[in-house]
Amino acid sequence: MEKKLNKLIKKWEGRRGNLVMIFHEIQNSYGYVPREVSMKLSRMLDVPLATIYEVLTFYNYFKLDPPGKYTISICMGTACYLKGAGRVLKEFKNILNIQEDETTEDGIFQLNTVRCLGCCGLAPAITVDGKVYGKVTKSQVADIISEYMDKESSGE
Numbered sequence: 001m002e003k004k005l006n007k008l009i010k011k012w013e014g015r016r017g018n019l020v021m022i023f024h025e026i027q028n029s030y031g032y033v034p035r036e037v038s039m040k041l042s043r044m045l046d047v048p049l050a051t052i053y054e055v056l057t058f059y060n061y062f063k064l065d066p067p068g069k070y071t072i073s074i075c076m077g078t079a080c081y082l083k084g085a086g087r088v089l090k091e092f093k094n095i096l097n098i099q100e101d102e103t104t105e106d107g108i109f110q111l112n113t114v115r116c117l118g119c120c121g122l123a124p125a126i127t128v129d130g131k132v133y134g135k136v137t138k139s140q141v142a143d144i145i146s147e148y149m150d151k152e153s154s155g156e
């Protein structure tokens, strides 16, 4: 890991916004910014860890938790919002016991919101790992989650 970080530091040395660019590359390779990488970077660059976290939390693009195995994306675009996406999102949050941009403790589900999935005719729409579910109602949420829990327990 240290070798990789050294390479990144060299690549962005002396350039504006280099810390942000380094984090972009880290997130691209890990899917998030692991705490141990931030700690190592803090030591290597001699930048306090608190400063690193200030940067990371300022841009909510950066993920501090590992991505879940299944990514649930709830569309909150206008069409979906008007057709009840808020209720669908709330139900996912309640059942999974997480907020947006969080991953369940078991690492199975990650919950995101997006602007538009490009299938507004199916509003409210969601995707789970790219699979589209249209005209989703609050009462279907538990079934959608179960579908993936079943996959998980059958080892698919």
Ligand code: FES
Residues within 6 Å of the ligand: 075, 076, 077, 078, 079, 080, 081, 115, 116, 117, 118, 119, 120, 121, 123, 124, 125
């Ligand atoms: S607004 Fe939801 S799919 Fe377009």
